[in-house]
Amino acid sequence: MKKTPKNTDEEDYLAAAVAFHKAREEYGHKRSNKLYDKLYLAARKIRLHSTDGGAAFFESLLDHPMSYVASAAAFNLIPFNPKLARATYERLAKVEDSEAGVFAETTLKEWKAGRLDPDWFMKE
Secondary structure (H helix, E strand, O other): OOOOOOOOHHHHHHHHHHHHHHHHHOOOHHHHHHHHHHHHHHHHHHHHHOOOOOHHHHHHOOOOOOHHHHHHHHHHHOOOOHHHHHHHHHHHHHHOOOHHHHHHHHHHHHHHOOOOOOOHHHOO
16 A cells, blocks of 8 residues: 655745634634644754755745735744845735734734744754
8 A cells, every 4th residue: 555645844834824713713722732733843844954044935935915824934043044034024015904014013013022932943
């Protein structure tokens, strides 16, 4: 019997980000908390195992139609391209009339105040 091939870290990340977006839209906060953990576990693996730390992958998701996918990718891009990550958050904060827009605004405020740690999940 053939084994099903294991998903790549990037596939796991995108699947978790999409599921997280859907859970947040459905107000499934308990489910979204678990998906958030999966998302950042995959992000950690990408950062550790990609030759560019995942920068190209995260950048490829910045225009994703699901706002939480773009937002998570922007967060993960901060160590590599903060200017592009900031521009993405500014766009999301202006366009989104939703929880994701509020999240983008809050992220920008925390970043400006110097309280944002984009590497928090790498310290475990």
